[in-house]
Amino acid sequence: MFQPRCRRALPPLLALGALLLAGCGDEAVPAELQVAGGDAARGRLAIAAHGCGACHVIPGIEGAVAWVGPPLMEWARRSYVGGRLPNAPENLVAFLQNPQAVSPGSAMPALPLQQSEAVDIAAYLYTLGQAPAVPPGQPLAPGEAGTLPEPRLRPRLDRPAQ
Numbered sequence: 001m002f003q004p005r006c007r008r009a010l011p012p013l014l015a016l017g018a019l020l021l022a023g024c025g026d027e028a029v030p031a032e033l034q035v036a037g038g039d040a041a042r043g044r045l046a047i048a049a050h051g052c053g054a055c056h057v058i059p060g061i062e063g064a065v066a067w068v069g070p071p072l073m074e075w076a077r078r079s080y081v082g083g084r085l086p087n088a089p090e091n092l093v094a095f096l097q098n099p100q101a102v103s104p105g106s107a108m109p110a111l112p113l114q115q116s117e118a119v120d121i122a123a124y125l126y127t128l129g130q131a132p133a134v135p136p137g138q139p140l141a142p143g144e145a146g147t148l149p150e151p152r153l154r155p156r157l158d159r160p161a162q
């Protein structure tokens with residue numbers, strides 16, 4: 001009869017698989033950052049369609065490597081939206097729909113977003129930062145830093161991982 005040789009390796013492998021799955025789904029987003037009715041997969045498409053990557057570094061979005069505005073990586077770990085309001089789903093949705101109303105004088109343009117698109121985009125942004133893929137303090141990967149030649153470091157983890 002066939003005896004698998006690596007039976008002892010199976011439980012850790014299963015645990016790793018569960019961890020990876022959790023990292024991909026909405027389960028990883030804590031309750032207070034869940035966006036009611038938001039769909040992260042649709043949000044990702046909306047971010048690409050509206051060209052947010054022309055101004056922001058956004059992990060998971062092809063070509064989103066610009067440093068005109070602040071990088072949106074590890075968004076779920078930010079404390080504030082636009083430097084004004086606590087980083088919470090309703091505040092992020094309001095900012096995306098009308099940045100100047102939340103942060104007067106903001107250089108972020110008001111883009112023609114439907115309410116449902118803003119909600120989906122917020123859902124996507126909150127999937128960023130739940131599980132930092134690369135240890136903090138490491139240089140960004142090629143392409144992640146945009147066109148600037150100097151190396152940039154990932155932000156330090158000042159708060160314990162959630």
Ligand code: HEC
Nearest residue numbers: 050051052055068069070080081082083103106107108109
């Ligand atoms: C023309 C450039 C430009 C485009 C296009 C743009 N942004 Fe911005 N964005 C900015 C700038 C500049 C800021 C910083 C101003 C501020 O925080 O008020 C900003 C701020 C933000 C913030 C708050 C960042 C923080 O640290 O608080 C979020 C979130 C954001 N943008 C998301 C988006 C999304 C999503 C899109 C696409 C729908 C988008 N932006 C399109 C320039 C842009």
